[in-house]
Amino acid sequence: MKKVKYFLSISFIFFLLTPSYAQDWPNLKRYQEENAALEILNPNEHRIVFMGNSITEGWLNIRPEFFENKPYVNRGISGQTTPQMLLRFRQDVINLTPSAVVILAGINDIAENTGPSTIEMIVNNIVSMAELAKANNIKVILCSILPAYDFPWKTGLEPAGKVVKLNAQLKAYATQNSVIYVDYFTPMVNTSNGLKKELGSDGIHPNVSGYLIMEPLVEEGISKALIQN
Template sequence: MRNKALTFSLFITFFAMHYSNAQDWANLKRYEKENAALVIPKASEKRVVFIGNSITEGWLRVHPSFFDGKPYVDRGISGQTTPQMLLRFRQDVINVKAAVVVILAGINDIAQNTGPMTVEETAGNIFSMAELARANGISVIICSVLPASDFPWRPGMDPGPKVVTLNAILNKYAKEHNIPFVDYYSSMVNESLGLKKELGDDGVHPNEKGYMIMEPIVEKAISKILKK
């Protein structure tokens, strides 16, 4: 019963997202008020913006203590794909005076939330976000896509191998461009190329245990950048 309720909830979220997208495809209004309320960072403050999808958006809800007392800004939007994030990158990352951006994106591209995409196209959008950031003096962290062996809202797509391929492309780009690559995947994958059962309830989104694995991994990368 719980799985049926979760699947129905995901369907409603997915439907609502697509209905609203007819008016605002990239959801540019989502953080309009929050962005306007952000003050200009002090010289000593290094603002870190997390951009992504529901995995990033859910981070603040599931484990808010990770953000408490830190100059961390969550700019995740549930259901989003990389072309949508690329469209809102200027207003949600550059214009809020980020010093560092943490990019975690791609799983919804594989799910075809906004239509068919190749992993190369997905990677290209992430590369474009990284290049926009660096052109504006923002340090970049590229994250591995989390493992998933199926999608509750779109079953039967066998995303596991595509996630492996995309992560390999992202890791190669990061190495070539001296960008930190945060590897969540290796600590969270099971023998079926999916998310470990104890780390998430639906096979895609982390629970509190999942986020507690992710947090020290990304904080290590953030710390290294800020020390420079």
């Protein structure tokens, strides 16, 4: 058994060091074909890109009807951190010429998916995405991170307090820079600063009930963003 575990560990490290992974760390290939296939919108239509991680990606899988017959483009990639999203932001957001972008990011940074990150590092990456969008006349809808008491894939990191601090800084940035802020945290948090049990099975990812709370909140945010001067 020890030999098997050793082999698997060495194999995983080898995979991470292979040129194909190293050259596409932000997973730029993931949406290249879908991006190229996007239709040109009518003048009165407003494309909205959802940029995020597994919570965004899972939204399309669990609640596809939310995206049907709307100019909503889902560009979530499971497991991604904010530096990865920042690297693919031009390809997967700016080049799609949306009217607005919904940014939901940061929880995987707290989980250290791509290495240790400070709150400042996470905020800087998210702010960089927001500023890139604004520089290209794209409205920004900045979302709070969902509550998280612990990570099932990496226990003991105590993310609850970090989520609260990160959300406070994101809200402050939004207020100071006239950016729409969508608060998912407040209606989804339990008394331990974790995700309410009925809203997700693993304490991190929403189920149908969770997404049903998020949908009207983000649509309100999108509406507000589109009428901003």
